[in-house]
Structures are given as structure tokens and as C-alpha cells.
Amino acid sequence: MRTFILSVSACILFLAVVTMPADHALAVDVTRTRLPNGLIVLHSENHNLPIVMITLVVKAGQIHEPAEKAGTANLVAELLAEGTINRSSKIISEQVDFIGASLNATAGADFTTISLSILKKDLPVGFEIFSDILLKPTFPESEMTRVKERIKGILKQREEDPSFLAEREFKQVVFGNHPYARLTEGSSSSLDLITREDLKRFHAGYFVPNNAIFSVSGDITSDELGALLSKYLGNWEMKQLPENNSLELETRRIKKVIKINKDLTQANIVLGHLGISRENPDYYAVSVMNYILGGGGFSSRLMQSIRDEKGLAYDVHSFFEALKQAGTFEVGVQTKNESASTAIADIHRQLELIRKEPVSDEELSEAKSYLTGSFRRRLDTNRKIADFLAAVEFYELGGDYVDKYAGYVNAVTKEDILRVARKYIDPDNYVLIVVADQKKVVLEE
């Protein structure tokens, strides 16, 4: 896996092919190619089932939209399949459904994903529709108005969900002015400001091949793939990307407690603060530490204490969401209103403990064996392989990531864990959100 072999593909489109020799233990053969138009193509060929899974990542997300027009990236994604120069919304869904395929576009914080799941026999029509919605969307005014109204309705409906309210508030406080603070969907008022021209401009600016990753896994040979790419994405032209004035993240360290009152039997609690970005070199030490703290399901300390020993909650967890530019650390739990303060006190104890004392040898070795041993399960279906390869490329983890992963994890020491716990968990300056029936909750802070 450490050697890169340059060779020339049969397909004229392919300028250079970088082949990563397979790691047979993981049974993933990957071919990485950069097309002349700049599109990165990742291909894993598996013929066990007559299916093909495609994931296209376009580096266009929340971070690329202006604050007053929050929700632009999401609206673009939502409208790709709602009308093109060749097809109406209805014809697109009719054609996709008729072949039993699924085609979805989703915008996120850093990028937009378009996924297609399709039977091999339907590949030509699948590629045709895929290329049509990717390259030729028209963003019809009427569809835009309809979709905006639906998004507003869904945002309203989601307010029924206490975990949504907690999470929305948490992100807002933690990220401040950074785009990550906002909902991907934007807000009712920001949606009102988005025009059809904004959508067209966003699409024309960012949906270009030199800003995208095309990942495919399944029953398709490289010749077949080359021919389809040439026919359906051959005219996709390379373009200069728009200037992006990225916002600096204000790293404030403050303590803030926010209570939201709702008619609920449970308190929905989120506690945390800023975390790390995906490219932080401490990512692996943080992963192992968090597994022990609250990421490792029944093996984690939070679960053992709050669920297993005290019976306070069905679910309690901690995680570091590591995005491209920044991230969060958060602990989440739901417990009946009356036991909210007990659960919060216990969370504080666990955060103190992992910062104070080294983890045990047993905890360390169990965390490592889970993280390394479960890796192959992350690659056991074509859908997972296609998504995984695109993510590895997006985060620039390297063509040898599959090989190196275990080494990264196994290198983590007890000292590393203590160090990253002290560095990335702040016991004093955190944001605490409690969505609950407040008259039944007694908070000590």
C-alpha cells in the first residue's frame, strides 16, 4: 500500500491512474484517478452483487454561504432533482423510482453529497439522470418557493423534538459567528432572502469537477466506468473556484447555562464546548480517549456509571464532532426531569476523572482493540466503501489510510490520553443546555 504505481488507462479521459495495491485483509481494491477536468475518481470493483453505489462529494457546504443567506447550500441540494433543462421534478422521481434506485442530495457543514444506489442493469439511465441533476438543474422559481415552505414547516415540526432544540442551541452558542453555528437548513428569515439567482450562482461556482470527488463501489469494471464517465460527465468543465473569505473562529472560553422550558417527562441535556478539527494530529488520541469516556457504548465510563450502575438513562454518550475547520465536544443524556442534576453531577465527575488520572491498561487495550478490530466492518458493504473512500479523499487522509489506521490508534499511550483530556476537555468553561419541564428540575449551576 505504500507504493504508488503510475499507469495509463485505456480510457482516453483518464490522464493518469494512481493504483493503490489492495490490502487483501480488508478486501478493498481502490483505483484513484484524476481526470483532466480535475475530478478525482475513486473506484472499488466488487462483483458479488449486481449493484453499484455512487457517492459524489462536492466541496460546497454551509461554510461557503453568507450568514444572511444561511440555507443556500441545503436549498441547492434539495432542488437539484426538482427540475433540469431536460426533466421536470416529476419525471426525475418517476424515472428513479421506476428502476428501484435511490438518488439523494444532502448538504452538510463542509460539503454536499449526491448518492445514487442502483442495479447494474440500469447504470446507463442512472448515469444519465445523475449527470442531468448535477450539471443541468434549473432551480425553477415555483419549485424553490414550494421547497422553502416545506423546509420552514419541517423546521417548525422539529421543534417538537427536545434533542433538536438542545443541539440547535448548543451549536449556536459554541460556534458564535462561524457558519457551523447555524442550522444547515438556515432559518425562516434567511430562507426568505435567498433568490433563484443565489442558487444558480452557488451551483455554477462550486459544482465544478476540480472541486469534487466521485467515488463508486460495486459491479462495474474500470472500462465500463470510464465509458460512462466519458459519456455523461465528459463535458463537465474545470473552472476557477469563487474566492471564499473563511471566517476565523472565535475561541471564547466561557461558561453558559441555558434552560428551555417544555412540557416533557425527561430533561434533554447537552454539555460541551469547542473540540477539534479533523486534521488535528491529536485526532486519534482523542478518539481513544473518547471511546473510554463516553464513545464506547457499554464499555464507556459514562454508560457504566449513569446507565448501568445508576439506572438514570437509556442513552448517555460523548463525542467529538470533527469538521474541516473546527469541531465540538459534547456529552448528551436524557433522564427524567427529577434526576437531571444527578446526571449532570455524574458527567462532571467523569470529566474530572479522565483529566486527573491515567486510564487503566485494560481500558486502553480494549479501546484500541475495538477501534482497530471494528475497522473492517466499516468497509463491509458497497455503500459503506463508496462513502468511506470519498471521506478519506475529502479529509486528505492519504491513499494508505486503510493500512495506517491501526498504527495511528496503536501508537496512542496513556500519557497521550491524559494530555488530550486535559487539553481538549474544559471542566469550567462549558455550555450546558437543559431542555426540560423546568419546574421539576433543580440545577446546581
Place this chain on the structure above:
Amino acid sequence: MKYCRIFIAFFFMLFPSLSYTADVHEYTLDNGAKVLVVEEHKAPVATFQIWYRVGSRDEPAGQSGISHLLEHMMFKGTPRYGPSVLSKIVQKNGGTNNAYTTKDYTAYFEILASDRITLATELEADRMRNLLLDQKEFTSEKNVVMEERRLRYEDDPQNSLFEEVVAMALKVHPYQRPVIGWMSDLQSIGRDDLASYYQKYYAPWNTLIIVVGDVESDAIVEKIRASFEDIPAGQPVKKIPFTEPEQRGERRVLLKKEAELPFLVAAYHVPGFPQEDSYALEVLNLILSGGKSSRLYQSLVYEKKVALSASADYSGFYRDPYLFFFFVAASTSADIGDVEDYLNQEIETMRKSLPSEKEIQKAKNQIESSFIMGQDSIYLQAMQYGLFEMLGGWRLMDRYLDGIRKVTGEDVRRVAQKYLREENRTVGILIPQKRDH
């Protein structure tokens, strides 16, 4: 987590197709436990699943939720492996494990690297017979389950409405009760109730084992024999037959709860697989609700814009006749009365006119494609075999697919007329309440 799966919406991913049924190795152990092994060598992983043919359907009155509570206690240790040790061992080996309870059965599974899958056989055999059911653990876990109930039902207005509708639609059949159980029943169930339930149902006579993945069937079945065959068969328990009387008039239920938007659930009594009408009901379900081109989405969401979402939900994979559901979330400006009228108009159209040939073909294509794609996951594959076994045997898969293929437009209209009748339905409406903050 232990999930209790109440909305089983992904079942249409699991439908079989003749050309893709794999090579199934079938065994019966001396104590009556049935074993299915499917070799799937594409990736070095395997799943071990053990299914007990007992679910909320079989629970005594006043003990709703006991099957699910027992499922939770199955993670609370044996003399050999203490509380939560099983999950830890599996995780330490890079695997994952979980369990879920349904109305008809309770399933436990592990997914591991195939060279470690025999770990699962030992752990599952151990907890089939040696469960501790410690009183202290029991008291604590009951609280966990009550928290789970609060999380999924009490504080979720749409799920609360669903629970109301099912409870009203069925008055005799125990499918009426939620798998997670009523709060008061959870409070009163004792440790000894659980112990006798465990003794009664967790035994080889009531067990199905399924292994799918990168394994050699003869080798794995030898391991299974070694771990399970010395467990006594147990005393078979006869299932109590329940028949829901015919409904003779619409039933309606209102739920007033803090919420943002109105929500509607409608439920019609229908038969399940392998009853002849079940095939046409599957196709009907997809015509109404399979994708954005389906009738409900096109009419209520796209054209009339009265709904944020609109779907039908039918699964024939229940032991006894259950319900054909409709779920509609009203959009902000819509009147829930209009929403219901539009839904009923779509149902009326299904009853009056034949669906197009294209709609029928589309539904069949969706079923086939979902099935093939489902095969990519060893977990879903194993689940699919299990489901058919619960209804009589995995070979029924072929019959099922044949049935689907033969469905005509006339069949779809006939079942719509026969079951989607006003007298046969229960309608629930969530009326949002706002409280002063």
C-alpha cells in the same frame, strides 16, 4: 443500545427474489434448536443471530413489556460473565452486538470478524441458560427501560399518537400493547415474573440460530453443537390463538399534547403473509408510498402542499393479522380536516380505479431492487431469513416473490376495496397544545 422496533418501516428492503436466494445450510440440533448457515465470503465478517419465538404478543395481562425487559436483562450477566461483560468482550474483539424485541419474537445478534465469530456461540449459549437476573440489576434496569419509554413515547407526540391508534384499533388481540409496555405494567413487573418468563421461553425448542458471513457451514455448526447441544430442549408452550373481531365502524381518537403541528395516523385491519391478499397489499403500499413519485407524496406534499410528509406503511411479516397504516404530517398552513379529506380522496381513487400497468411494474421493480441491495449487508440478510422462519420457514421466500410477481391491477383495486373501508379504520389526530413559558 437495545432497541424496541415499533415502526418497522424498513421491511420493504428485505424482500426476496428467486435469483438471489443464497445457498442455505439447514440443521436441527438434537434438542430441537434450528440452525441456518449462509456462506457469504465477500468480506471477512460474519453475523451470529439467535431468535426466540416470543414477543409482546405472548405476554400475560398486566405484564406488557416483559419480553423487552428480559431482553435488557440478557445483558446483565451470568455467573461466568458478569453484567455488561458480554458486550465488552464483543467490543474488545472489534465486534458489535445488540438485540431487539418485536411483537412476535426477540432477536440477539453479534457482528464480528469471521475468525472470531465462535465467541458469539459461547456467549449466547451461556446466557440462554445461566442468566443471573440479579435483583439489584433488575431494579436499575427497569428504570433504564422506563427512561427509554419516556424518550420514545411520552415525550414524542407522534409516537404517542401511534400508540393510541394501535391500542384503539385492536381490542382483543395483544398486538394492541406496545412492545415497550405500559408504564404501570413496567412498574409492577417483578424479578420473579421475569425469571419464570425466561425459563418458559428461552430454551432450544423455541430457538432459531442464523449465521451469515465468511464461515464454513460444517465447521461453524460443529461449534454450535458443542455450545448448545447439552442444553435441555425445554417444554414447548402452545401459542394462544387470538382473533380480533371484525370492526364495524370507524373509531377516532384525539391526542392533545404539546406539539408544533397536527399529525394524523390511520390504521386499517389487514391480513399478513402468507395470506393471499398480502402480496397485493405490498404492491398497494408502494403505489401509495414508494418514493417521491408515489401517489401520496405527489398529491398531498407536492401538488396540494397540505403535508410535510405523507406515507403508507404495510408489513405482512406478522404472525397474526395486523394493520395497514397511513401517516400524514400537516404543513404549517394546512387544516388537519382538509389533510384527512385529501388522504381519503387518494384512498377512494385506489378503491375506484385500476392503477396503471406502469405503477404496478414500478412497485415490483422497487421490491426487487431493495431486496438485492439488502443482500449487500450480512445483517439484513440474516434478518430476512429469520423473518421468514418466524412465519413458517425460509423457503417461503420463493412463494412470496412468486406472489408479488403475479399481482395485477385488479388485485390491487380488490384489496383496496376490501380493506381500506371506513368501517375498518381507526383514525388518530394529534392536536398541538401550546403552553405558556
